[in-house]
Amino acid sequence: MTIHLLHPVGIRSQEVNFQAMPPLSLYIHIPWCVRKCPYCDFNSHEARNAFPEKEYVAALVRDIELALPQIWGRKIYTVFFGGGTPSLLSGESVAEILRQVRMLLPLNLDAEITLEANPGSVEAERFAAYRDAGVNRLSLGIQSFDDAHLQALGRIHSADEAKRAIEIAQRHFDNINLDLMYALPQQTLEQALQDVQSALQFAPQHLSCYHLTLEPNTLFYRNPPPLPDDDASSEMQQRIEALLTTHDYEHYETSAFAQPKKRARHNLNYWQFGDYLGIGAGAHSKLSFHDKVLRQMRHRQPQAYLDAVARSAPVQEEHEVAAADLGFEFMMNALRLNEGFDSALFQERTSLPLLTIRRELDEAERRGLLVRDQQRIAPTELGRRFLNDLLQIFLRE
Incomplete structure (x- = not known):
């Protein structure tokens, strides 16, 4: 869904004056991936060789330290490692980041801590280490269980690797999300439903089912593949929703389905207009104060971000949200x-x-x-x- 902002209305001659702060989440962006997918418009950069893992982890910790005055005394209720591909990080790096988070911030005792992972064999080998580090929710970017569709999407794992990764993840985590996409190039209704059926065989606690959209600044946008038409993709959406309902998944958000009491708390904080501190290259923040709401964006390019943190200035853009926009x-x-x-x-x-x-x-x-x-x-x-x-x-x- 793309919304082009014009001039929001509704708030007329009002001033912001918060009596209490919204819940606060922490988002940690890992900007590298093995290969950029042709549909991806996230801030991700191919790590053709090695990437500066230790330097980046140190920069993340310094980023939190620099942000402390803006969130002083506020508790963190959820943590989310997103990307890019966070599962390129070693277990030791994830453990160090979370250790520093706990030292610097009051982290809620039952905080939901999610890490996005790719189903490749190298990443799957790290799942136990992530659990030991403190991650308690794993989100696997499956997208499809069909090898032809995975290839069309530019994914680097196979259907068998996806299934194997889920099995490994379930040994270490009791809260797992599977990401699926539908309305894929040349995909039929039966194939879309089969992907969901394949996912249901593992009974994941959470499923995210996204309609493939052609976003600007992506390869698919510049060279569109043959996609199902609007009627076909609408039928896929309706049939997927009906199928998941029959398996007792709550359809609680546009693209999200959960078993009872397994809704994604981090994402719910976004949808309920909570606050979040985003650290890492290109990460966004929304922070409330008693008299204003600030939005921030960190430097997008990894090296520019590292250089900016070294100057104690990781924030590239910051603006106060006008009352008329809220x-x-x-x-x-x-x-x-x-x-x-x-x-x-x-x-x-x-x-x-x-x-x-x-x-x-x-x-x-x-x-x-x-x-x-x-x-x-x-x-x-x-x-x-x-x-x-x-x-x-x-x-x-």
Whole structure:
């Protein structure tokens, strides 16, 4: 889903004044991968040879130290290693990062600590070390169990390696997410459903099922492959959702399905407009203060990031979010949740009264895209299918 921001509306002549801070998460970006996938628009860079692992780990620790004044005294509830390919890190490096996190920050005792991993054999050998380091949730980038589709996606693992990696992961973790993609080049409905059936054989605690989209600045965007049409991909989505429902997975967010009590807490904090400190090359942060909300981005290029940290200046861009933007930003996140959000959460996370977006809520409800009562606001089934249209209501022409 791509939203082009114009001028968000809803907050008129208001000032930000937080009574309490939102929950805080920590995101750690590892920018290297073995090979850049043609659909990937994340900040990732091919590590053709070795990469400066020890230097980068030291820079991450220094990055946290430099950020401490902005988050002083706030507890960390979730940690997420994303990339790139975090499983290129050794177990020792992950252990050192988490050791420093615990020394520098008050980490919640039952914090969810997730690491993204590729299913390659080299990475799978490290799963036990990641668990010993303190990781308690593993997210495997499977994408498909079909070798032809994996090849089309530029993935470097095979279907057999994917299955083997899941088996190894399940020996060490009791909370696993599998990433799958559908509407792949020349994929049929039957093949999309078979990928999900293959995943269900392992009964993972969480499944993420993403529609392949052609993002700018990717090889697929410049040279589009033959993809299923809108009708075919819509049927894939509906049939996948129905299949997972019959297997007792809760479809709680646009692309996320979970067994009971296994929702991704880190991602939920994003969707509920919580705060997050992002460290590492290109990482983004959203940080609330009593009178403002800041967004930050670290330097994207790995070497530029390392050089910037050495100068004690890892943040490349920083801006204060205008009060007029907060309503749209909140809705853009919270309306991804199928169950919607508690009405009181809007004011809690934006510091602004819900009545500031009453006109937009009225319009969304009139068009059948949203339902609300005194306790909850949620997208309808129509609103979930046409989420972009729903979000456009909260933008000014």
